[in-house]
Amino acid sequence: MKKRTLVTILSLGLLTISSAFAKEKIDFMFPAPVDGKLTMEMTRIIKEFNQSQNDVEVRGIFTGDYDTTKMKAEAAAKAGQPPALAIMSANYTVDLALKDAILPMDDLFKYSKDSVSATDFLVNNFWPAMHKNAQLMGKTYAIPFHNSTPMLYYNKQLFEQAGIKQPPQNWQELIDVAKKLTDKSKGQWGIMLPSTNNDYGGWILSSLVHANGGWFNNPDYPGEVYYNSPTTKGALQLWQDLVYKHEVMPAGVLNSKQISANFFSGKLGMAFLSTGALGFMRENTKSFDLEVAMLPEKERRGVIIGGASLVSFKGIDESQKKAAYQFLTYLVSPEVNGSWSRFTGYFAPRMAAYDLPEMKTYLDNDPRAKVALEQLKYAYPWYATYETVSVRKAIEDQLAELVNNKKYTVDEAVQNAQQKADEIMLPYQNATSLKTDK
Structure with missing residues (x-):
């Protein structure tokens, strides 16, 4: 009897420990076909994020082009399985916000350790030409991920x-x-x-x-x-x-x-x-x-x-919002954002990415990548x-x-x-x- 009791206690303890260390699982939709180099690179980024910490496990869902991604994300939300984060064509933000389909980014940024608002984060860290497509009536609904002209x-x-x-x-x-x-x-x-x-x-x-x-x-x-x-x-x-x-x-x-x-x-x-x-x-x-x-x-x-931003669909719970914030800030960190830019050719919307030595070397080695940045002064x-x-x-x-x-x-x-x-x-x-x- 004592042995059974001890086994029960140990089992409950292990379950408690296991529960304490269980990762919050979230879905992340990404506009790319299921094969191809962009998908392979994003798969690598997701894997590195998942292995870098013990709080969040991201599942990448590769969805096709921008229009298809929008349709699939909206369908998932209506089915009660909204993606916690999605890379969405930047010009869809307004329509999705008007439809009340996505969360204001402050719902995620309330989990910021330094209490920074989403709008302050956007304005202080991203090229000014990106701001308009991330907002509706002054409220921030998206954070730029990769951009183009x-x-x-x-x-x-x-x-x-x-x-x-x-x-x-x-x-x-x-x-x-x-x-x-x-x-x-x-x-x-x-x-x-x-x-x-x-x-x-x-x-x-x-x-x-x-x-x-x-x-x-x-x-x-x-x-x-x-x-x-x-x-x-x-x-x-x-x-x-x-x-x-x-x-x-x-x-x-x-x-x-x-x-x-x-x-x-x-x-x-x-x-x-x-x-x-x-x-x-x-x-x-x-x-x-x-x-x-x-x-x-x-x-x-x-x-x-052009390009895409990160949005979060309504219907996720608080633990998923916190997890989405953690993955979002990882994706738009200067290091990851700069690496993605060098791989794809999109320019990095995170300005600090261009302060990194590897980004300076990249632009020195391939001046063609500077043209999109030079066009920003003429961008609408x-x-x-x-x-x-x-x-x-x-x-x-x-x-x-x-x-x-x-x-x-x-x-x-x-x-x-x-x-x-x-x-x-x-x-x-x-x-x-x-x-x-x-």
Whole structure:
């Protein structure tokens, strides 16, 4: 009897000890396919975090592209299994906050040992160009993780063969250079722009609109876009003219894989792609020198911030919030954020990452990585609206029609896009009275 009692006591004691040291398990959603180098690198980061401490165990869930990640995270939340942390396209923050789907970051930052608020952490540690896409009405709902701007990638060998001394600085030079680089007898194109409706087309288009001196949307009111403005028309007309008037870009919707394949084969002179593609482009360009430059200007320099932020979905308990805070601050630490930047080509939104010796060495060894940072002084917030995805696709679908149909006019495109976008945003417009002109 005494032996049984002793065994029971020891068992209970072991259970108590085991319970005391059990890790809090949280789900972390990451926008990447289940295979590939980004997934492998993030898997390594998660493993190192899990092994570095005894409080939290992170389970990585790799979810596909940004749009798919948003859908899967929202579905998991509705099913009662919200991710404690997710890397979400930075321009989804406003829509998710409007839907009351994500937590204000202060719900996590209350576990900060030095009682710093999420807004103070954001403002004091991240590039100013990132702040707008992390907030709604002054409240912080996201913390930047990796960011990008579109850049001009070009084949230095083709430039030299065509006698081109420098990358184009404005739209007219872009057209002139693209003409010199185009040789249809060789299947060689002067330029390619991604026009898919998975955010690439809208992202590049919005940068062109800003370079044309306009605004793509109202950054202070999530219910207003300017698809039928003269500056948007001008950007769309340039895009269609590159295909049908100047014949320097193939017709049809182009995705980033098609563009990069043409570039690697030496059959493409220039491309507009994300700085987040720099690692991939750098690694796969073998037979010629790859160079990058700022996007050409029209009325001004102007690019749109892209990339992703960390958000936390509503429905997690306090222990999960504490665990999410611990993993979040690990991911955006200068060391991890800098390492991820060097691996991927995204620039690190955490400013202190660039103070590290390894980051300085990286930039010295590859000055191409500096271009995205140099463009920050000309960067504008990513478009973020009520029902961002649907509103964005309203213009991307029209862009697709313009590059597929020579007879389709820009006037038709912007009228249809504006009408569709306004219909989608009408519930929000009716519910608010903050609409202003830009």
